[in-house]
Amino acid sequence: MSSQTRQRAVLVADGSRPHLSGELERLEPVVARHMDIVGRVLDLTGGTIPDEADLAIVFGGDGTMLRTAHLMGERQLPVLGVNLGKLGFLAHIRPDKLEAALPTVCSKHACIVEHLMFDCSLARQGKLVETTLGLNEASVLAGPPFSMIDVQLYVDAELATTYSCDGLIVSTPIGSTAHSLSAGGPILRKTLQAFVILPINPHTLSNRPIVDSADRVFELSVPKPNEGTSLVVDGRLMANIQSGDRIRIARSRATFKQIDIPGQGYYRTLREKLGWGGQLRE
Numbered sequence: 547m548s549s550q551t552r553q554r555a556v557l558v559a560d561g562s563r564p565h566l567s568g569e570l571e572r573l574e575p576v577v578a579r580h581m582d583i584v585g586r587v588l589d590l591t592g593g594t595i596p597d598e599a600d601l602a603i604v605f606g607g608d609g610t611m612l613r614t615a616h617l618m619g620e621r622q623l624p625v626l627g628v629n630l631g632k633l634g635f636l637a638h639i640r641p642d643k644l645e646a647a648l649p650t651v652c653s654k655h656a657c658i659v660e661h662l663m664f665d666c667s668l669a670r671q672g673k674l675v676e677t678t679l680g681l682n683e684a685s686v687l688a689g690p691p692f693s694m695i696d697v698q699l700y701v702d703a704e705l706a707t708t709y710s711c712d713g714l715i716v717s718t719p720i721g722s723t724a725h726s727l728s729a730g731g732p733i734l735r736k737t738l739q740a741f742v743i744l745p746i747n748p749h750t751l752s753n754r755p756i757v758d759s760a761d762r763v764f765e766l767s768v769p770k771p772n773e774g775t776s777l778v779v780d781g782r783l784m785a786n787i788q789s790g791d792r793i794r795i796a797r798s799r800a801t802f803k804q805i806d807i808p809g810q811g812y813y814r815t816l817r818e819k820l821g822w823g824g825q826l827r828e
Contacts, residue, residue: 561588607631660801682721689774
């Protein structure tokens with residue numbers, strides 16, 4: 547972080563959830579003792595991040611952090627997350643620890659860790675239909691009538707394989723502890739520059755997830771989609787998929803900038819948040 551005396555912060559929370567906006571109001575004086583507050587954003591779908599803001603302080607859980615990343619778009623500010631949710635992989639500062647953390651955030655001792663984001667686009671009959679920025683994952687889901695689909699995977703324009711499955715997830719390292727983990731995927735350290743490709747319930751005895759470089763371009767196609775087959779990015783429906791559609795997933799120029807406070811190690815986070823590596827006890 548910059549060593550300037552006063553950072554300029556925008557405060558972000560989901561205004562549709564009263565307890566989150568209430569915590570923002572309660573903790574705003576705490577932030578104001580250390581930083582200049584240049585705005586509040588309580589609308590995570592149509593709000594605007596002030597141009598003069600140096601960083602964003604987000605009150606909520608990982609879902610609120612994810613929606614804030616989407617709201618910022620290509621101009622990603624450093625983000626400090628105050629955890630008011632459950633897990634808190636991205637929003638990891640507890641409210642009672644905020645005041646103690648702010649002097650570090652305002653000093654040169656705070657570190658900004660940049661995380662991989664991706665651009666996902668959908669082309670239909672050779673024309674671009676839609677594109678969006680993602681942080682966690684892009685998923686092709688079979689949908690109603692819930693029969694398996696064939697998903698073709700291309701890597702750098704070369705056909706890699708065809709999966710018969712209930713869907714396919716292409717995940718970033720940040721997303722590897724989200725939907726991908728629930729579907730049996732590996733955990734990637736958040737700073738790795740790689741994607742995980744993971745079929746959901748594949749009809750095979752030899753399936754393994756693939757981890758490949760983020761410098762590759764991944765394309766997906768569903769020759770015979772179901773009526774409800776859809777493309778979902780970070781939990782949001784992007785489009786219903788038709789035969790012949792081409793989905794392209796590639797590294798974005800934007801990166802998610804997380805303010806890292808010393809003392810919260812990576813494996814400690816896995817151990818405490820996910821109960822990873824726990825020993826059997828009587």
